[in-house]
Amino acid sequence: MSGLSIRVLKTIAEIAAAEWDACAGDDNPFVAHAFLNALEQAGCVTPRQGWQPTHLVAANDSGAVLGCMPLYFKGHSQGEYIFDHGWAEAYERAGGRYYPKLLCAVPFSPVTGPRLLCHPDADAQAVRAALLGGALALAERHGISSLHLNFLTPEENDFAVAQGLLPRLGEQFHWHNDGYGDFEDFLAALASRKRKAIKRERREAAAPGIEILRLSGNDLTPAHWDAFYDFYMDTGSRKWGRPYLNRDFFTRLHETMADKILLVMARRNGQWIAGAWNMLGSDTLFGRNWGCIEHHPFLHFECCYYQAIEHAIEHGLARVEAGAQGEHKLARGYLPAPIHSAHWIADPGFRRAVANYLNEERDHMLGLIEALDAHSPFRQTEAAPETE
Missing domain, CATH: 3.40.630.30 (Gcn5-related N-acetyltransferase (GNAT))
Incomplete structure (x- = not known):
């Protein structure tokens, strides 16, 4: 040229x-x-x-x-x-x-x-x-x-x-923000059966005394990454056979892009038990990886999908891209x-x-x-x- x-x-x-x-x-x-x-x-x-x-x-x-x-x-x-x-x-x-x-x-x-x-x-x-x-x-x-x-x-x-x-x-399956004021506003747009199912899933996810935090920027610490990496390795080793990312990658990401990261972490009795790693664009939240060391009903949906939707609504983001595959996302507001x-x-x-x-x-x-x-x-x- x-x-x-x-x-x-x-x-x-x-x-x-x-x-x-x-x-x-x-x-x-x-x-x-x-x-x-x-x-x-x-x-x-x-x-x-x-x-x-x-x-x-x-x-x-x-x-x-x-x-x-x-x-x-x-x-x-x-x-x-x-x-x-x-x-x-x-x-x-x-x-x-x-x-x-x-x-x-x-x-x-x-x-x-x-x-x-x-x-x-x-x-x-x-x-x-x-x-x-x-x-x-x-x-x-x-x-x-x-x-x-x-x-x-x-x-x-x-x-x-x-x-x-x-x-x-x-x-893929993406969630789109139709100008919702809050999560309840989003739920009101759903068919009654779907709305009730999501409310039930969210209640049951928190029922065992599980607390969920959304962490970004200066709120992130090496301890959070240590816990998340354990989740990532456990899930990756079972699901994929060979996780692609190592602990050093997350250290470097934390040092250079902390303000572009949203880590959704769940803990029970003071111990971290699950987490979802997301990246933040100018108008989009990108879901990347999930992992856990304890299995609780609907905790995956809460950390990966519902917390992502709440964050997008609160920060005026246009959409959430929930990653590859997964028709189960459809019932949770993510459209093809x-x-x-x-x-x-x-x-x-x-x-x-x-x-x-x-x-x-x-x-x-x-x-x-x-x-x-x-x-x-x-x-x-x-x-x-x-x-x-």
Whole structure:
């Protein structure tokens, strides 16, 4: 791209945080230099673990940074939440080599946000074209099978598709703030049966004398993180088999992004027993991980969903994104929302096969979202007000 040059970073520490963040903006904490750097410096993202940082930076003739792209050579498909394991198996059965591949994403974070980061004073289309062109050139130079851009914003997805990448549609469950004054105001918008169920769940979650605190900024201490990390490791080891994050990562996150963190912690008889880690954007609360060392009915729903909704209402946030999967979120006010990714496949035959698969998957996903919408927990607008 005329007037823009692309350079490759082996670590994000090779660029000043101010330069990266001027392009990333303040809306989404996951693309902040501090978050990505904490993953690398803590050793959660390393070549040995199958994550080779290969970030791209676009600069003008004067050397001013106008765009950035979080990019990785990947030796596997773990920690991505956009699943292409089947593609890899099919391609390798046919004699191809799927890995390494190139991935533009935030490691271990199923969160929609900008991926082709542009300085607000730059020509966004030109910067995006330069970054995407640089990634494609890198893929072709190294004979890479594919390039994947995960959890794109709708605008970036449209751009990538216009450049010839294959679109993929998925779904998550998000809660939207319809101008609620408080949690009771939100409950009043629900169908009577759903409203009663949530009230019962909240009562039972607190029934064993459990106290719940929401902690952020200066209220967070290393002791809170020690407890949460125990929860994270216990749940992760049982559910996923191999937790991705280590204790050093949370220390670094606390030191650099405490004001972007919301930790919901539950304790009983003075002992911490469960917790949920969230990140705060400019208008969104992002739910990330949950863990516990004691099991109590509905405590998971209270810490992860209801406390998040209360915090969003109290602080005027527009929505809560509750992470990957989980149709059980629907009954608790979280509605299906589309998520987008875009994919470049080098081999023409394999590209056609993937394109056909994605077309069929898209039809299925649209039908699923429509079916889930039909089971919304909210009262129909034309219905008369309900009584308890």
